[in-house]
Amino acid sequence: MVTTKKMKKPLESVNSRLQLVMESGKSMLGYKQTVKMIRQDKVTLVIIVTYPVLRKSEAVCYAMLAKTGPRLQWQYY
Numbered sequence: 001m002v003t004t005k006k007m008k009k010p011l012e013s014v015n016s017r018l019q020l021v022m023e024s025g026k027s028m029l030g031y032k033q034t035v036k037m038i039r040q041d042k043v044t045l046v047i048i049v050t051y052p053v054l055r056k057s058e059a060v061c062y063a064m065l066a067k068t069g070p071r072l073q074w075q076y077y
Contacts, residue, residue: 017045031055038062 021027028034031051037043039062046063048056 018047021045031059034059035062038066038068041066043068 028037034043034046035058038046038059043063043066046059046068048059051059
């Protein structure tokens with residue numbers, strides 16, 4: 001059985017990082033902007049939620065090549 005501390009820790013770190021980014025104004029939405037910034041190596045975190053399967057796999061591939069940790073929440077169309 002997994003304790004609640006182990007489950008809350010990663011979720012809290014993602015929430016706190018996301019809150020910090022949204023407050024600082026250094027966030028972007030959209031596929032083209034995200035891929036462009038990954039290629040320029042100006043991204044530290046990629047959160048993928050509702051992309052079509054092909055675009056999601058491309059974004060994950062770019063993020064892995066740039067050694068950026070993509071956070072994935074799988075929702076298929």
